[in-house]
Amino acid sequence: MSSDVRFTDFKSDKQPTWCPGCGDFGTMNGMMKALAETGNDPDNTFVVAGIGCSGKIGTYMHSYALHGVHGRALPVGQGVKMSRPDVEVMVAGGDGDGYSIGAGHFVHAVRRNVDMSYVVMDNRIYGLTKGQASPTSRSDFETSTTPEGPKQPPVNPLALALASGATFIAQSFASDALRHQEIVEAAIEHDGFGFVNVFSPCVTFNDVDTYDYFRDTLVDLDEEGHDPNDYEAAKQVILDGEKEYQGVMYQDENSVPYHEQHGVTEDMSEIPDGAPEDAMDLVREFY
C-alpha cells in the first residue's frame, strides 16, 4: 500500500445524485477519509453497497466494489473477506437494507465477527421510494404507507447488535464530520466486525429526525466519560430510551475475529494450474 494515498483517491468521478443536503454526503466523506487515514488504498479495498439511496455509495467511491441485491450486502462482504484476508472490506447500507430486508444477515454477520466494517446510513425513512416508513421510523411517524404511523416500536439496531454478541458498536452523526470519521476509523481498526450506525438525515422526506433534531439532542459519549470496554455501561446507553448518543458504545478488547477463530488466513484467489499434487489421495480415500 502506498503511503501517499489521499481520501480523494477513494472518490470516483461520478457526481452523486443525492438530494442537496443529504446526510449521505457527510457519511461518505468520513468513510473515504477513514479508509485513507487507516492506510488503505483503492486497489486493496472492497466496498459492498446495498440498495437504496445509501447503496449508491459504491458508484461515488473509487475502489473494488459491488452494488448488489437489496439486503444482501453483508453476506457479499463476508465472502470477500473470508476468501481474501488481505483485502480491507467495508459494507455500506441503509436502515431499510440493513434492518428490514437484511436484518437476518445483520444478526449473523455480527455473530461471525468477520474483520470488516459495516456503516449504516440511518435516516429513519425510505427515501429512494419517496418516503415510506423504515424499521427505524418512530411509531407515530406518518408516511404514505403508514398514515397514522407504523404503530410499532422502531428497531434499536445497537441493541440488536449487542444481543447478537457484537464486539464493536458505535453511532455517529453525518454532520459532525470529525467525530464521524474518527468513529469509522475505530470501526475499521477494530479486530472484528466494526458496526457504526450513522444518523444521516433525509432532508426531503423526514421532517422529524432532522439535522437540527440531532444537533440539539445528540449526547457525545466522549463528553460523558463513557468507557466503551465496560459492557454494563454500554448496555445502559444502548438501551437508554430517553437520549440518543454518538461515539463508541462498546468495544470488546478480547475480540477474536472470524479468521482467527477458523484459521482462515490464505489468499484463496491463488490456485495451481491443475488438480493439487496429492489429489489422487482424495480418490484413494474412497477405497
Place this chain on the structure above:
Amino acid sequence: MAEDLNWAIGGEAGDGIDSTGKIFAQALSRAGRHVFTSKDFASRIRGGYTAYKIRTSVDEVQSVVDRLDILVALTQRTIDENLDELHEGSAIIYDGERSWEANIPEEMTAVDVPLKSLAEEAGGAIMRNVVALGAACEITGFDVAYLDESLEKRFGGKGSKIVENNKAAARLGQEYVQENYDLSHLEYDLETTDADYVLLNGDEAIGMGALAAGCRFYAGYPITPATNVMEYLTGRIEEYGGHVVQAEDELSAINMALGAARAGARSMTATSGPGIDLMAETFGLVATSETPLVIVDVMRSGPSTGMPTKQEQGDLNMTLYGGHGEIPRFVVAPTTISECFWKTVEAFNYAEKYQTPVYLVADLALAVTEQTFPPEAFDMDDVEIDRGKLVDDDEVDEWLDSQGRFRAHAITDDGVSPRAIPGTIDGAHMSTGLEHDELGRRTEDQDERVQQVDKRNRKVETAKEREEWDYREFGNADADNLVVSWGSNEGALVEALDYLEEDGIDVRVISVPYIFPRPDLTEEIEASEETIVVECNATGQFADVIEHDALTRVKRINKYTGVRFKADELAAEITEKLTEEVSAQ
C-alpha cells in the same frame, strides 16, 4: 447381463441402517465386486421405514432392479415394503427373539438369527447389525474376512477394541447360520476379483471435483440431498487453504459465494429445490456483474417442501429460466456419479472463462447412490484449469480507458471482458446489478444498455462455438428408434438395453449432460422413426426443450412417484411406447 446379487437391510430410521449398508458395500468393493446402492429413507431422524439396498456383480452395475435376494429385516414393515421385490429364492434374516413376530411368506427362506443376543456376546447389543452382516456373508458364500477391512475403516477411529468386537460379532453371525441352517438350496456363491475399486456417491464426487478444480470457498445451508457436498468439503478444503461456511440461509450462502468469487476465489454453493428458489434472487446479479460462480442444485421432489428424500428431475425449468429478466447462464447436468466429478471441474472452467453463473444440476438418485469405479475414473492428471481472462498488474494496462479507469465490462468481440480482482494495481472498479457501462457505472443510455445485453449474451454464443456440447451415446447408433434422457436415468437406460435386446428391440440411446448450451438433436431425431424422452418429472421439461429445438413432437416417459427408474421397468415402458406406434399405424 451381469450375474448380480441384490441385498438390503431395512428397519427404522435410527437403527444404523445406512452405516451398516455402507460397511457391507465397502466389503464387496474390497472384494473386487462392483456395487450400486440405493436408499429408501424418510425425512426424519428417528422412526419410519428406511432401507439401504445393494446391487452387486463382478461386472459394472449402474442401476437398481426389482429383485431382492437377501434381506436383513429389523422390522416387519421392512418385509412388507419389499414383498414385490422378494421372490422364492430370497432369504430373510431376522431376529426371532425380538418382540415382533416375523410374517415371512412360506416360499422364502427364513433365517432366524438371535442378532441381539449374539451381539451382546460379542460385547454389546449395538453390534446386532454387524451380526446380521456375518449371517449374510454365510448365506452368500462371501468370506467374512472382507468385512474386516470395512469394519476397520468404519470403527478404526474408535479404538482397536471396538474394531475387534465388531469382527467377533460378524463371525458369531456367520457361525450361527453355518451351524443351524443348511442353505445350499439357495446356491449363492459370491465371486471375488483382484480389482481395486473406490466407492462414492454423487455428492462426494461433486465435492471432490470442486477440490480438484481449485474451489477454495464454499458457502451453503444444509438441505437434503445436497448437504453431503458441504460435509465432504468440510475438513478437506482447509487442507488446500480453503474454507466452508454455513450461512444463515440460502440468500446469504449464494451472496457469500458471490463475494468470494469477486475477490478471485473459485467459489461454489450447493442446495436443493427450496434453496434454489431463494438463490434465484441473486442469479441476475451474478450474471450482470459477470461473476464466475458454480451453483449446484441437487434436485429432489417438489414443489414447495414436496418429498424431500425422494427423486425428481423437476428443476430443469427453474435453472434454465429462473430469475427475472434475461440471464446468460450455463446449465450442466451430470448423468453418472463419475460424471458428477468431471462436470464439476468443467463447471468451474466455464464459470471463469465466460464469467457467468454455471448451474450444476444433479439429482437425488445420483447424490445418495454409492457406486464403485476404478480409481482411474478420477484421474487427476486429466483435470485442466482455465481461469479465462483474469488479468494481472501488467495486463490491466491494456484495459484502462483514456482516464486510466479499468473497463471491467469492456465490450469485446467474444463478449468476455477482462477480470481484475482486489489487489490488482489499477484494477479497482465497481460492478452492480444495475445496468452499467463498461466501467461498471449505472447507465440507462439506450445504446449502452443494448451493447451490454448483447455482450453478455455473446458469451453464450462464443461458448457454443468454442466448447464441445456433446452427448453420450449407447445402444445401436443405426437403430430406428431413439431414446433421449438427461441426468441419472442414464444408468437404468443403459441396462434397459439388455432387456430390450432380449425382446429383439433395438434402440439408440442419447444421454445429454448439457442442458444449456446443449447439443442440437434435430438430425438425430429426424433420422429416427420415433423419439422418446425419458425423465423423472410429470410435465416433460426436457422433452419440451427438445421439441422446441427440433420443431417436432416426441413421445415421453415420465416418472414422478419419487422413485428412480429401474432398468426392467424402463425397458417395459419403452417397449410399450414403441408398440403404441405400431398399433397406431
